[in-house]
Amino acid sequence: MKKGKNIFQLLSSILLYALLMILVVIVFMVIATIGDRLITAKTHQDKSPLFSAYVIISPSMVPNINVYDAVVTVRVSEKRIQMYDVITFLSKEIETHGIPITHRVVGILKTEAGEKAYRTKGDNNQKEDRAVILQSEVIGKVFFRIPMLGYVRTFVTSKIGFLVSVVLPLAIALFLEIFGLIKRRKNPPEEEEIEII
Numbered sequence: 001m002k003k004g005k006n007i008f009q010l011l012s013s014i015l016l017y018a019l020l021m022i023l024v025v026i027v028f029m030v031i032a033t034i035g036d037r038l039i040t041a042k043t044h045q046d047k048s049p050l051f052s053a054y055v056i057i058s059p060s061m062v063p064n065i066n067v068y069d070a071v072v073t074v075r076v077s078e079k080r081i082q083m084y085d086v087i088t089f090l091s092k093e094i095e096t097h098g099i100p101i102t103h104r105v106v107g108i109l110k111t112e113a114g115e116k117a118y119r120t121k122g123d124n125n126q127k128e129d130r131a132v133i134l135q136s137e138v139i140g141k142v143f144f145r146i147p148m149l150g151y152v153r154t155f156v157t158s159k160i161g162f163l164v165s166v167v168l169p170l171a172i173a174l175f176l177e178i179f180g181l182i183k184r185r186k187n188p189p190e191e192e193e194i195e196i197i
Contacts, residue, residue, distance in 0.1 A: 029072075048075050048139045054088060054100050055150035060122030061086070061102060065142075068150030071102055073140030078116045081135075083108060086142040087118065092131035100139060103129060 029051045036050040052073045059067050065086070073088045081087060083105055091101045106128060107119030116135040121128040155161035 050075050051143075052088065052100075052140055054102065055153060056102060057150075058122075060124050061104075062124045064123050065102065065145055066147070068148055068154070070146040070149035070153075072143045072146070073102075074143040075140045078135045081105060081108075081116075081118070081138065081141055087120070087133075088139045088142065089120070089133045089137050090139065092133075092137075093129065101129075102142060 033050045036047075040047050052075075054071055054073070056065055056067055056069050056071060065071060071086075071088065085105050086102060087105060088100050088102045091097055091099050101120075103120040103122045103125075105118045106121045109117050109119070109132070111117050111132075111134065118133045118135075118138070119128050120133055156165050
């Protein structure tokens with residue numbers, strides 16, 4: 001029994017520290033994004049967000065990025081985008097126009113106007129993307145990937161997922177609170193005598 005309790009305490013500590021680290025990263029990203037937005041508003045620059053997150057819905061980057069993986073991108077300067085980096089940009093293709101796409105850089109070139117541009121391709125695609133992506137059209141470079149996070153998002157936004165992840169925990173918490181009140185009412189704590197000096 002004691003061994004099982006120790007294992008449970010260890011697992012709960014690991015989970016707590018993991019959640020704390022995730023919370024710290026999220027807080028850092030939010031503070032950095034707010035600071036960046038304030039700076040870009042003062043300078044009247046039109047830039048993509050400092051950090052962005054997207055759920056992948058296409059198998060074009062399999063096996064490196066799978067369907068329902070989430071990617072977090074960070075806005076970077078053109079000097080920071082190299083060959084074979086994975087970037088996110090707004091599609092210019094007819095079928096997917098305006099949708100964020102995450103593909104790998106397979107070619108770097110300069111336009112006639114001197115702007116840096118990129119040829120891109122999905123790792124699972126046979127051909128390169130038709131459109132050339134200008135530096136000004138890049139949303140960001142993929143910073144990290146969170147496997148299968150899209151499944152969680154899809155589940156939580158479904159009716160059953162909402163019930164399981166929101167309503168059920170609230171119902172359990174309410175039940176435990178009512179149970180505790182009833183228990184305290186049946187067995188009130190004994191009042192301690194206070195000695196006056």
